Amino acid sequence: MLGLLRILFTGCFLVLWDRLSAFDGVRIRLVNGDNKCSGRVEVLPHNQWGTVCDHGWDLREADVVCLELGCGLAESALHSAAFGAGSGEIWLRHIQCSGHESSLMRCATVLHGNPHCTHDNDAGVKCSGTLLMPTLSLMSPHAVFSPGEAVRFSCSVLLSHHLSDFHLYKRGVSTPLVTQRVDQSQTRVELTLSDLETSHQGSYSCLYRIKGSSPSQLFSSPLSNSINITVVELITPQHWFNTSIEAPVGSVIKGHGFNITCSTQQQYPGGSFQLRLIRSNGTVRQSLPALTPAVTFTFPSAQTSNEGYYYCLYRVQLGGRTFVSRESQPLPISIRDPDPILSPMVISWLVSGLTFVVSVIIIIVVAKVLCNKEKKPSELERETRTCVDNTYVALTINKL
Numbered sequence: 001m002l003g004l005l006r007i008l009f010t011g012c013f014l015v016l017w018d019r020l021s022a023f024d025g026v027r028i029r030l031v032n033g034d035n036k037c038s039g040r041v042e043v044l045p046h047n048q049w050g051t052v053c054d055h056g057w058d059l060r061e062a063d064v065v066c067l068e069l070g071c072g073l074a075e076s077a078l079h080s081a082a083f084g085a086g087s088g089e090i091w092l093r094h095i096q097c098s099g100h101e102s103s104l105m106r107c108a109t110v111l112h113g114n115p116h117c118t119h120d121n122d123a124g125v126k127c128s129g130t131l132l133m134p135t136l137s138l139m140s141p142h143a144v145f146s147p148g149e150a151v152r153f154s155c156s157v158l159l160s161h162h163l164s165d166f167h168l169y170k171r172g173v174s175t176p177l178v179t180q181r182v183d184q185s186q187t188r189v190e191l192t193l194s195d196l197e198t199s200h201q202g203s204y205s206c207l208y209r210i211k212g213s214s215p216s217q218l219f220s221s222p223l224s225n226s227i228n229i230t231v232v233e234l235i236t237p238q239h240w241f242n243t244s245i246e247a248p249v250g251s252v253i254k255g256h257g258f259n260i261t262c263s264t265q266q267q268y269p270g271g272s273f274q275l276r277l278i279r280s281n282g283t284v285r286q287s288l289p290a291l292t293p294a295v296t297f298t299f300p301s302a303q304t305s306n307e308g309y310y311y312c313l314y315r316v317q318l319g320g321r322t323f324v325s326r327e328s329q330p331l332p333i334s335i336r337d338p339d340p341i342l343s344p345m346v347i348s349w350l351v352s353g354l355t356f357v358v359s360v361i362i363i364i365v366v367a368k369v370l371c372n373k374e375k376k377p378s379e380l381e382r383e384t385r386t387c388v389d390n391t392y393v394a395l396t397i398n399k400l
Helices: 002-012 016-023 059-070 344-375 378-398
Strands: 014-015 027-033 039-044 048-050 074-078 090-096 109-110 124-127 136-139 151-157 163-170 177-180 188-193 201-211 216-218 227-231 238-243 249-252 258-263 272-279 282-289 294-299 308-318 321-324 332-336
Touching: 027 059, 059 074, 059 124, 074 109, 074 282, 124 321, 136 201, 136 227, 151 163, 151 201, 163 188, 177 188, 238 332, 258 272, 282 294
Parallel strands: 048 090, 249 332
Antiparallel strands: 014 109, 027 039, 039 048, 039 124, 074 124, 090 109, 136 151, 151 188, 163 177, 163 201, 201 216, 201 227, 238 258, 258 294, 272 282, 272 308, 308 321, 308 332
């Protein structure tokens, strides 16, 4: 019977403090603490400050106090008048909060009348003041990535209650790139940024949010430490070759020098160009450091072994990883034997000159023949001349 009366007596004093919300003025404060967010808990129903009994006092009740005062979350719920014994009424005993109430006065409780609670049992709290800063770490084994890859972060905080969600931010961007909802007791979450692009390169931080006294009320933590990531995008290089002007297009004369130039936009320190020659009997590679955006591979004397298809690529090592660009288009080079001493051009010149000389000789001979023909006397002229000559001879003899 006595037990039943005790239960009925206790039940009569269980109330919800919603009715006290009608009171004006400050209804809760912290006293004797190191700052405004720590101390002995005091409440003000009926315009008289009083204390709270530590019976049943834990982090759930302490969180309600800290959130109500704008002091973040509770770091500890203190008992046994840790901040000194108060005076006046002990207004609240056996507090029963869920941790999400908007005020300590909205928690179920037993009003004054418990003779076993004294001011030596005054409750206190120590609040974080502001929300604790989370810690961001990199779960991926490296901090340098290629486009299309994914980077995994871990965001954690030393809390175990009231968590709502985590957010991943890139410096300079106001909206989060990744958001992950969590259970209230979850203190660590993985945040994955997928399908990386060069625009994702930069510094990242995370924050978390906690639920306030109402479902729509959320508090954001400070930003975490920063982690930088690099996104490497290599451009396919271009290449071309130069040689003597006597060589036909796409060819190099054997024994003559030639060079091949590889060029790209130099983006990262420590890069190098590699020139790859694919020929019938294998592949030959050689490299030069990319001290400038373009480098030249020199071949002082072309040989048959230099004939084939040439490819150029750019490579760089960053963050313990090696990144290689796509190969350029093939550059075919053939090695031709040098022309003989009498080159076709020389032979052409000689033939042309000889033809000219022969033509001149023929013209001269023909002209001479024609000239001699004009000077040859006719038969009558010969006979007349012979007759005259004979007469002259006869006359000469008779005269003697």
